[in-house]
Amino acid sequence: MSTGLLTVSPGALAGVSLKMSNKRGLTNIKRVRLGSVALACLTERKRQISVGGGFRSMGGASQATVQTNLTGLTEADFQAAADAAYNAVFAALAASGVEVLDNSALLAALRESEPPQANGTEYSFPEGNKQSSKAVIYGASVFGGYVPLPEWTPASPGLAGIGSMGLVMSANRVATLFSQQAGEDGVPILGVLIGVSPVRIEADFGSDWRVPDAFGNGGLARTGTLSTETGLSSHPLLTKLEVFPASGKPAQIRTEDEIGIQGGVGSLADTTDGVTQAAQGIGNVLSAFGGSGRQSKTTRYTLEADVPSYTAGVAALASDVTTALAGGLS
Secondary structure (H helix, E strand, O other): OOOOOEOOOHHHHHOOOEEEEOHHHHOOOOEEEEEEEEEEEEEEEEEEEEEOOOOOOOOOOEEEEEEEEEEOOOHHHHHHHHHHHHHHHHHHHHHOOOEEOOOHHHHHHHHHHOOOEOOOEEEEEEEEOOEEEEEEEEEOHHHOOEOOOHHHOOOOOHHHHHHOHHHHHHHHHHHHHHHHHHHHHOOOEEEEEEEEEEEEEEEEEEEEEEOOOOOOOOEEEEEEEEEEEEEEEEOHHHOEEEEEOOOOOOEEEEEOOOOEEEOOOEEEEEOOOOOOEEOOOEEEEEEEEOOOOOOEEEEEEEEEEOHHHHHHHHHHHHHHHHHHHHOOOO
């Protein structure tokens, strides 16, 4: 059973830290056109922590890994979520004092010169620090697909990177078109990408005192825990506002941290051993304890989404994220 969704408070949004590039391109923006609104819906998220032993430890590092997978959503469900996000972005910009103008002529020019990418393609996003994500990308229906921009494309090494070169080239052409159109029209063009994670994974580190055993293992040892919490949160690496001003170079705004929607968006189950077991939606914890030899623990969770809750949550999240990002416009 899913529970109700609660948005974060306006006060919390006011405290969201933003990272901005080319601040000059973010000034005096009161009227815009939307060139792209897309969701990167995480279908898999993996997080690992490694904890070394204490000063008396003779063992190796311990590792804990959590992997979560999202199921239960069809292509139509993801599309509905993307359309709900588009409406929420439009409304949130207006509420922030930014007038959103008709973009039909812009989209016609876009379709003629650079048709959008097909919705539903899955991409892998290595994140560093032994983390990785997989996400399907959907653009709102008004765009006819996913309209990519340069910094939205996954950067994969080796042969995987070669396979994404067509997407990179398309994104560059879209960016060129947006810059030209904004200059000719005198109205900035915005692109909004929101990474939607259905499960937040948080790492915590500390230390604990253990009585040394006969082999000298013990003493002060490092501890680490990975906890999961259902709900929706924006993925900072996949959440960006691109701005193509009427003059000058493009600018970007992104959040440093996650923005979260509290509440259930489905049923979480422990599927580590291939046998479904009931799991609490909040506070599932996997611990690693350094100091008594190498250990390795892996837990896999599967979240069966509740479609109405997921769609409503995406709309609420898109509204909060857009409100926060619009705080970088002036």
